[in-house]
Amino acid sequence: MSEAPASGRGARGAAGSASAGAVAVDVGDLPLGGGALAVLRPALALLAPGGVLSVRSTSSGFSEDFASWCRAERHDDLGAETGPDGATTHRVARGADGVARGPREDGMRLPRRDGALLAADVLAAVPFPARADPGSGFAPRGAQVEPGGPAYPVDLVERDRVAPPETARLYDQAVAAQWDAARDVPWDRVGALPPALERAVGQTMTFLAENELSALWVPAKFLPRVHPAYAEVAMLLGITLADEARHIDVFLKRARAGGGGLGVSHVTTSRSLLSLLEQEDFTEAMFLLSVLGEGTFLDLLRYVETHAPDEATAVLVARARADETRHVHFGLAHVRHALAHDSTLYGRLEAAVRRRAATMGDAGVPPAVQDALTVLAARGTEPRAVARGHEAFRALLHEMHENRMKRLVHAGFTPEQAQTLSDLHTPNFM
Ligand SMILES: [Fe+2]
Ligand SMILES: [Fe+2]
Known part of the structure; x- marks a missing residue:
């Protein structure tokens, strides 16, 4: 049998004189x-x-x-x-020196769907390894790796702790759903609102932006710790960071576009967000940030969208909420996958939530945020409307708890565990 995978010069082709097996x-x-x-x-x-x-x-x-x-x-x-x-x-x-590890990808042809080539199809063809070797550095998954390379400073090297199977599909969705904070919001439809209502919008946007800043900083901290064999996780985190940058951008623009300007940043919020930033474990951070925090944030965004006093506000909040839905999905997928592979995880997550609750003392929802959300739902300060706004805000807190419970059960917790975790969640929402 004579194979001829490479020929010297095109016109000459391969030599035909090889012996058997060569x-x-x-x-x-x-x-x-x-x-x-x-x-x-x-x-x-x-x-x-x-x-x-x-x-x-x-x-x-x-x-x-x-x-x-x-x-x-x-x-x-x-x-x-x-x-x-x-x-x-x-x-x-051939000698034994410098033999690269792994099979070659000769013959791989990725499927195309209506002319598109999805990251999910790449992942299906080249699956995540169960463990990754820090000595393979930035070698793309599937490349043959020459042995003897330096170990990279990455510690997220186990698939079941870092890379749920939904990762590539969520990446594909995220790429397709990018939008432009400068042009995809009808900025000329910022309403001329009564000053008290416009200030409530400014305060709400300040609070949203402050929380969004944490959502940019916290995942950024973990990105360089992901082993490049799970590149889709880092790529998805990269797009998530772009989403959060856009959210910070639109919320601050809205606060300043209608005359309200920025409001107050409360100590409760600052403490809550610091406790997120200080997380060192990726799964605990994803759980606190994306499942509990961004999950609860979805209800807050829906509330602001429902009570938005103008079209620009409604549109920008709806767009941010669509992005956040993906972030929550990734958090849920991550935690569900990790829970299924680690029986000690629940205990660690509950301990993380308890530690965080202990730093918050008996703080409630930051006062300026409560007031702003009440005035927003009232569409102003007329007393009977404010009574309705007050009820709407109380209903929001109830809805946040109910939906957190559902999300936690969906992530794989028992109803009792879900109740414990939801009750301990930060009054800052995120
Ligand atoms: Fe966000
Ligand atoms: Fe987010």
Whole structure:
């Protein structure tokens, strides 16, 4: 059997003189250092150690150079024969040095769907490894890796702790759903509102932006710790960071577009967000930020959207909420997957929520936020409307708790565990 995966010079094609089991290349009259290596080295790399390559050459100085190259590279020079046409065929067995790990991806053809090529299809073809080797560095998953590379400072090296199977699908959705904070919000539809209502909008947007800042900083901290074999996780986090940047951008723009300006940042919020930023465990951070925090934030955004006093506010909040829904999905997928693979995880998550609750003392929802959300739902300060706004705000707190419970059960917690975790959740919402 003669394979010819590489030919020396197109017109000549592969030599046909290889012995059984060998791979053959024809380097024509190329000198070894003048191009022949570019043909024979990749052909040799296809072979396992001990595999034999035939190299046909018509170059006069080739034999001597080839013999010394084989010695230097620790390949086994098996000798040469010169044929009646004057060409010399060398046979060389591949040595064991520098053999890259893993199979080659020869022949891989990714499926296309209506002309599109999805990250989810790449992941299906090249699945996440159960464990990743820090010595493979930034080698893309699926590349052959030469041994002996330096260990990289990454510690998220286990699939079940970092890379749920939904990752690539969520990445595809995130890429397709990007929008422009400058042009995709009808900024000319910011209403001319009574000052008290506009100030309530400014305060609400200040609070939203402050929480969004934490949602940018917290995942950013974990991104460089993800092993590159789980690149889709880092890519999804990268898009998530772009989402959060856009949310900060639109919320601050809305606060300043209608005359209200920014409001107050409360200590309760600051304490709550610091306790998020101080998380060192990726799963605990994803749970606190994305399942409990951003999950609760979804209800808050829906509330602001429902009571939005103008079209610009309604649109920007709806767009942010669509992005947040993906962030919550990833958090849920991560936690559900990790819970299924680690029986000690619930205890750790409950302890993390308790530690966080202890730093909050008996703080409630920040006062300026309560007032702003009440006035927002009242659409002003007319007393009977404010009574309705007050009821709407109380209903929001109830709804947040109910939906947190549902999300937690969906993530794999028992109803009792869900109740405990939801009751301990920060009064800052995020
Ligand atoms: Fe956000
Ligand atoms: Fe988010």
